[in-house]
Amino acid sequence: MLKIDIIMKITEFLAIFPDEQSCKLHFKNQRELLGVVCKKCLCTKQYWLESKLQWQCSNCSYRTGLRSGTIMHKTKIDFQTFYLCMTLMSSFKKGISACEMQRQLGHKRYTTVWTLMHRIREAMGQRDDRYKLEGTVELDEAYMAHTLKKNTELKRGRGSQRKQNVVVAAESTPLEDIETGEKSSHFRYAKMKMLNSHEASEINQLVMNNIEKKSDLITDKSTSYEDFSKLFESHNVSKSSKEVTKTTLKWVHITISNAKRNLLGVYHMMNKKHLQSYLNEFCYRLNRRYFGDRLFGRLVIATIYANPSE
DSSP states (O other), X not given: OOOOOOOXXXXXXXXXXXXXXXXXHHHHHHHHHHOOOOTTTOOOOEEEETTTTEEEETTTOOEEESSTTSTTTTOOOOHHHHHHHXXXXXXXXXXXXXXXXXXXXXXXOHHHHHHHHHHHHHHHHHHXXXXXXXXXXXXXXXXXXXXXXXXXXXXXXXXXXXXXXEEEEEEOOOEEOTXXXXXXXXXXXXXXXXXXXXXXXXXXXXXXXXXXXXXXXXXXXOGGGTTHHHHSSEEEEOOOOHHHHHTTTHHHHHHHHHHHHHHHHHTOOOOGGGHHHHHHHHHHHHHTTTOGGGHHHHHHHXXXXXXXXX
């Protein structure tokens, strides 16, 4: 069985996945490792039908296609293009635009490439939604323009109505060295979620969905956060200032700054409708920044588990 954990260079990709069949075989094996479940009766015992590229349930004979239930559901994109797209998205440190992706893939249709990339970003977002931040968590809000153009300035705080409000949370629990016992505060994981309003009820629900109740939450004195002391085990409040930005809320503001530079530098223009998709990709890559070449394998798993919206 073909087993892939590392994809680093395009030359390595072509050596491991030289054709469409090799990509299909790898995707099939990964699905079987994770477990194929019958949609009709939930039976886990399946037989592979090579000629149909489907699994057949041993209990009710219901058939499950190779793409069914994954981010590739109801698409006609070939698997090699799909795999190469994931390789490039996981290889470029700061991301890659759809225009550049189209050029690298040699694909005729920009819309097809753009849609494929957003499907992968959707899988990234769903994967991160499976986990909640915990421990010491810094939280703040940022405003991001609906349409980002080169050299457009994005400001923190209460901005104009033409900018989208985004809640940003960064898990900054001190890490302890098992051998020495020394603790060092290093940024771990982050989440960025769009808000439709400033209503406390919406913010409360969004934060509860993404942060563990037992966490130590750190925020500024915004009136939108008044209920946090009741919702979380600990809520520490600091008045907004330059000093607080550099110390108490250090990591959340570093995350905001990095996201702004990344979105402006790579994508230049984004519609409000798709902003969350780009934020999903940024956070997915940031949260796995130490995975290195293993990121491709994790991304394949994310696309298998994803529940396509279309």
